[in-house]
Amino acid sequence: MSGTSCKDSIALLLEYLDGNLSDEVRARLATHLGDCTPCEEFLRSYRATPGLCKKALVARVPKSVADKLTSFLKEELKKPV
Amino acid sequence: MHLDPRQSAADGAAALTPTEDSGLLARAAEGDTVAFEALVERYTGRVYGLALRMLNSEADAAEVLQETFISAWRNLKSFRGDAQFGSWLSRIAANFSLMRLRHRKVTQAVESSLDEPHFNERGSLIDEVATFGDAEEAALNQELRAAIEQAAARLSDDYREVFVLRDLEGMSYEEISGLVGITVPAVKSRLHRARLTLRAAIDTFYAERQ
Numbered sequence: 001m002s003g004t005s006c007k008d009s010i011a012l013l014l015e016y017l018d019g020n021l022s023d024e025v026r027a028r029l030a031t032h033l034g035d036c037t038p039c040e041e042f043l044r045s046y047r048a049t050p051g052l053c054k055k056a057l058v059a060r061v062p063k064s065v066a067d068k069l070t071s072f073l074k075e076e077l078k079k080p081v
Numbered sequence: 082m083h084l085d086p087r088q089s090a091a092d093g094a095a096a097l098t099p100t101e102d103s104g105l106l107a108r109a110a111e112g113d114t115v116a117f118e119a120l121v122e123r124y125t126g127r128v129y130g131l132a133l134r135m136l137n138s139e140a141d142a143a144e145v146l147q148e149t150f151i152s153a154w155r156n157l158k159s160f161r162g163d164a165q166f167g168s169w170l171s172r173i174a175a176n177f178s179l180m181r182l183r184h185r186k187v188t189q190a191v192e193s194s195l196d197e198p199h200f201n202e203r204g205s206l207i208d209e210v211a212t213f214g215d216a217e218e219a220a221l222n223q224e225l226r227a228a229i230e231q232a233a234a235r236l237s238d239d240y241r242e243v244f245v246l247r248d249l250e251g252m253s254y255e256e257i258s259g260l261v262g263i264t265v266p267a268v269k270s271r272l273h274r275a276r277l278t279l280r281a282a283i284d285t286f287y288a289e290r291q
Contacts (some may be wrong), residue, residue, distance in 0.1 A: 014273040033151075048250035049280040056229035057249060060132035065143045066125060072147050073121060077114045077154060 004032040009039050013046050102166045110157045117157075121150050124167055127172045134245045137180040137234050145181065149174040171250050175193050175242075180239050224288055232282030236275055243268055244275035 108116035132145035246252045
């Protein structure tokens with residue numbers, strides 16, 4: 001495992017994707033990822049997670065909420081600031 | 082099944098440029114309620130989405146929506162034009178959401194060791210993870226959306242707020258650190274754990290369908 005365990009590798013993924021690892025640690029991790037298919041797959045899925053979540057978690061504003069906001073603001077905006 | 086494009090449109094304020102907002106902002110700052118209402122219409126989806134994902138409650142998100150816009154209206158004169166209006170609103174909404182979370186004093190820590198990757202004694206992954214394939218490029222179906230929504234809702238508040246602010250809102254670690262009141266390393270640690278949990282939920286979703 002090239003001196004880096006899978007557990008160590010996964011702990012480093014956030015900093016790895018942010019580009020914040022030292023050259024030495026980054027090289028060691030890259031070597032491990034090259035040798036370890038499960039970790040390579042893990043990295044791929046970890047990297048994809050924020051984008052998938054962002055797509056999945058887009059919220060639609062219910063009409064009742066939008067209507068309530070409009071009514072609320074119509075009253076509130078009349079008041080002096 | 083593709084995501085409903087109307088839902089993406091609800092988040093479309095992110096595509097607006099500061100230039101498009103500046104005219105409305107100038108008028109609103111002078112007390113033009115029509116201009117302010119136009120800004121409200123542009124950003125309602127973004128503010129509501131942030132509050133909903135942080136608070137995990139439609140009722141609370143609706144309250145934060147109102148609080149955010151009325152606060153913005155009352156403080157428009159203090160808005161500095163060098164920031165994007167949408168980002169300013171997001172910070173206001175995040176603050177109101179965080180205050181609500183603090184008041185709730187939710188104590189349950191829902192994080193489960195089941196959500197973590199499993200290792201053997203030598204620190205190697207026990208099982209090969211299910212492949213996401215080209216999931217990031219593929220259409221996101223309703224079942225996957227539901228699985229992700231459930232997983233995000235099950236995150237503890239501490240992890241969910243950081244995940245929402247970073248991965249959904251795109252705030253910097255430093256901004257989040259200031260808003261939440263924790264160090265940047267703590268922000269990163271919580272974000273990493275949130276991502277691991279959500280990744281595991283997506284992985285399980287695909288594994289169960291193989």
